[in-house]
Amino acid sequence: MDEGKTTVRSVERALDLLLCFTIRPSWAMTELAQQVGLHKSTVHRMLATLEEKGFIERDPVTDRYQLGLMVWELSANLAATNDQSTMWQKEMERLRDQLGETVSIYVRSGVERIRIQSVQSNEPVRRVAPVGARFPLYAGASSKILIAYAMPEEQQEIWQHPTWQLRDQLTMDKYQSELCEVLEQGYAVSFEERESGVAAVSVPIFDREGLIIAALAVSGPSGRLTQERMREYAPIMQSAAKRMSMMTR
Template sequence: MEDGKLTVRAVERALDILLCFTQAEDLSLTEIASRVELHKSTVHRLLASLEGKGFVIRDPASERYRLGFSVWELSANLTHTDDPALLLLPEMERLRDVLGETVSLYVRDGMERVRVQAVQSNQAIRRVAPIGARLPLYVGASSKVLVAFAEHAEQEALLSHATWPASSRNEAYQQQLREVHELGYATSVEEREPGAAAVSAPIFDRSHRLVAALALSGPSNRLTVEMMKEHAPALLEAARRMGKMLK
């Protein structure tokens, strides 16, 4: 019974830590420990568990914590107007209607990207994009956007991570990232999936913090390189509008 009580107490403390973020976007270990009135060593262990499950994210540069994308995954069936996945849905539908292809919203979660929202194309042959899908961060247009526009320290940490493929650490990949940053968007043709192509642009909030990658995807025989270049201005403009909707 005592072990059960300790387990419940740990859960309550972890939830108290998560609730700290109802009043702040990011917090340091010291600030969290002060708010929940626990020793920093205890809070550090709990944060490590929460980070491992994706409920918090630690910024390696500032050593501050913020909510992770597992919170978004849990809230998939809620209707909060502050949820970017729901807040940006009308703009995504508008973009789909204008360009005629599937529109997706991706966020980075550790070494993966997560599709947190999608609007399917109305065309008979289309890209089906299931919400909640986790995909590699080292391949695909949206992945390149999330890496290319990440803070320098975050990008360095990603590329030097033990799980990052050696083939994506070479000069050719680095040049791709530089080109994406210069162009403002990324493209991919059959990089992850045969017959599929995508073009993606970054969404920045009002503080110019990278929030997500907006992507347009479809069959590669329809969404050609030339067509992606033609669609890029509309995609960039939609991403800009979406960013203004976020705090």
């Protein structure tokens, strides 16, 4: 009986660690130990197990922890049983049918963004968007959204990361000016920033507290997804993102 209680307690402690990442996306081990009220050696062992199973990732440079890809792989299987996930998928399909381009959802993981959901365009020439793909945060419309709407301390953490870099011929002042423009207009665009021949427009999805949880993006060939067309698509996407945000409340 005591052994059973110990096993359950271990599970509770592991879940307590995972739940810390609902507060903020990145933690040092000592911060986690203080947050859950456990000894550092205990937290270290649990983190090692969670990392081995893919639920947690450790940045070897900063020695900080963030959610692993397994969390997003699990969430992808919620569609059949979870109304919110199903409705998000329906909104994405509706947006794809309305705009004709590939629709994706990205979340931030450290200094990268991960595509956690996508609906492919039906056009013969289209942007293929595999779920689970990772991209650096220094380029792309979704990256600008995820950084522009992040908390100031999270922005500093990104910019101070050793692997952070700016796009070619872009100064930090110019980059921050781009982020201010994103906040003013409520959307971001990219035109062949990360990949030649590809353009994208992105808007934020918020949680019940008004904090960003994901970026909704529409991407396609730059010859079809022009700057003018992306500006036309932005209000349509903002309406879709607003409905998706309401599903989290």
